[in-house]
Amino acid sequence: xxxxxxxxxxxxxxxxxxxxxxxxxxxxxxxxxxxxxxxxxxxxxxxxxxxxxxxxxxxxxxxxxxxxxxxxxxxxxxxxxxxxxxxxxxxxxxxxxxxxxxxxxxxxxxxxxxxxxxxxxxxxxxxxxxxxxxxxxxxxxxxxxxxxxxxxxxxxxxxxxxxxxxxxxxxxxxxxxxxxxxxxxxxxxxxxxxxxxxxxxxxxxxxxxxxxxxxxxxxxxxxxxxxxxxxxxxxxxxxxxxxxxxxxxxxxxxxxxxxxxxxxxxxxxxxxxxxxxxxxxxxxxxxxxxxxxxxxxxxxxxxxxxxxxxxxxxxxxxxxxxxxxxxxxxxxxxxxxxxxxxxxxxxxxxxxxxxxxxxxxxxxxxxxxxxxxxxxxxxxxxxxxxxxxxxxxxxxxxx
Numbered sequence: 001x002x003x004x005x006x007x008x009x010x011x012x013x014x015x016x017x018x019x020x021x022x023x024x025x026x027x028x029x030x031x032x033x034x035x036x037x038x039x040x041x042x043x044x045x046x047x048x049x050x051x052x053x054x055x056x057x058x059x060x061x062x063x064x065x066x067x068x069x070x071x072x073x074x075x076x077x078x079x080x081x082x083x084x085x086x087x088x089x090x091x092x093x094x095x096x097x098x099x100x101x102x103x104x105x106x107x108x109x110x111x112x113x114x115x116x117x118x119x120x121x122x123x124x125x126x127x128x129x130x131x132x133x134x135x136x137x138x139x140x141x142x143x144x145x146x147x148x149x150x151x152x153x154x155x156x157x158x159x160x161x162x163x164x165x166x167x168x169x170x171x172x173x174x175x176x177x178x179x180x181x182x183x184x185x186x187x188x189x190x191x192x193x194x195x196x197x198x199x200x201x202x203x204x205x206x207x208x209x210x211x212x213x214x215x216x217x218x219x220x221x222x223x224x225x226x227x228x229x230x231x232x233x234x235x236x237x238x239x240x241x242x243x244x245x246x247x248x249x250x251x252x253x254x255x256x257x258x259x260x261x262x263x264x265x266x267x268x269x270x271x272x273x274x275x276x277x278x279x280x281x282x283x284x285x286x287x288x289x290x291x292x293x294x295x296x297x298x299x300x301x302x303x304x305x306x307x308x309x310x311x312x313x314x315x316x317x318x319x320x321x322x323x324x325x326x327x328x329x330x331x332x333x334x335x336x337x338x339x340x341x342x343x344x345x346x347x348x349x350x351x352x353x354x355x356x357x358x359x360x361x362x363x364x365x366x367x368x369x370x371x372x373x374x375x376x377x378x379x380x381x382x383x384x385x386x387x388x389x390x391x392x393x394x395x396x397x398x399x
Contacts, residue, residue: 010081017065018056022078023087025052025059026099034096049075052097110159113139118162123227124170126189167230168250185234187254192234196222199268201239201261208251219259223272225249228285237271243290244275280326283345284352296346303327303344306353307368311338314363340367 010016025032032055033048049072056075060067082088087099104112113135119128136156168182175181185192185204195202203219220236223244227233232249239261274297278287281303287293295301310318318341319330331340345353350372357364366376 014068018067018070019078019081021056021060021065021067023082023099025056026097027102028059029055030098030102030104031096033093046072113156114158114160117158122161122163122165123232124166125232126171126186129171164227164229166232170232182250183254185249185252185254185256188256191256192222193225195258196224196268199263199265201259203255203257203259205253205255206247206251207253221263221268221271223268223275233285235275241290243293244271244278244287246285246287281346282352283325283349283356286348286352288346288348292346292348301346303346304350304369305342305344306350306372307340307342308357309338309340309365309367310360311363312336314360315339
């Protein structure tokens with residue numbers, strides 16, 4: 001009776017080391033085999049594997065491990081083995097190979113860490129705070145990894161930051177610590193995010209609206225969490241009328257109830273794309289009332305041409321903003337005394353645009369449209385009267 005061979009296919013030292021080198025390659029070069037990484041718009045599966053094989057040889061040389069001839073058929077066999085043991089997933093890696101969640105290099109991770117740190121420190125995203133604290137704890141040993149020139153010596157150094165600061169409490173633990181507990185949607189962000197990713201309709205309750213004073217229960221499809229300027233906002237679409245709206249998260253209570261209605265990710269993405277189109281066309285977060293918004297989406301809304309003349313010393317600042325708005329133009333013929341800034345906006349955005357112009361006080365003059373000119377003339381007269389009253393009061397108080 002012939003003797004059964006119980007040796008594992010990788011019991012041979014060379015085969016075992018070859019497999020370990022392949023795993024090490026995916027660790028050191030996450031995404032290897034991706035067309036973009038090889039400087040090509042597309043490549044065949046064979047070319048992708050050739051790129052992987054080349055990097056395996058580089059890793060072998062780096063660790064001074066002898067690697068015999070590595071053929072593409074052998075590499076395919078090794079990839080099958082990694083799938084068998086769950087090291088690679090049972091799917092096609094069209095955009096390069098990586099292990100588990102290790103999708104990026106140390107350098108790319110450093111950029112991501114910076115963005116996460118900013119969200120945690122300034123925008124006070126509760127999830128970002130938790131994840132950053134966890135990652136920074138794990139990366140305290142980064143200096144041990146810094147022997148390679150692939151990364152900087154201080155992995156957590158904030159190379160980049162976005163210091164727009166949230167003006168309200170967002171983190172539950174911080175609320176408790178400062179005795180500022182607010183029972184709002186920040187207390188159920190996990191459920192909210194789950195509803196967004198699953199296209200789940202929910203019922204929420206808005207208890208504050210300082211502008212339109214529209215409070216009460218809303219039945220919506222939540223689409224995205226947005227940080228803008230001073231706070232986090234929720235973008236959502238009303239179930240009954242398809243109206244898109246953005247509201248600050250802290251203006252909702254912690255009431256969130258799933259409704260018996262859901263839609264797929266593609267419909268979520270489609271609505272999000274429409275909202276982002278409105279956002280780009282406007283000047284702020286207000287997306288318009290239902291009638292105006294429907295007209296704008298259908299392409300039946302006429303935009304208003306606004307022109308503002310800016311004087312010294314703000315000319316240079318206005319000129320620097322090449323991409324403030326997709327429809328803007330700057331007429332510099334009046335330099336060095338002034339420049340004219342023109343932009344086409346929907347009527348819904350005029351209030352937000354005016355708030356931006358107001359930053360420049362006496363260094364800006366609205367030229368068009370006529371009704372906006374009249375509005376600013378009225379404001380100027382009121383200001384004159386207001387400060388005149390102040391002077392009169394001061395004069396009367398003098399002995």
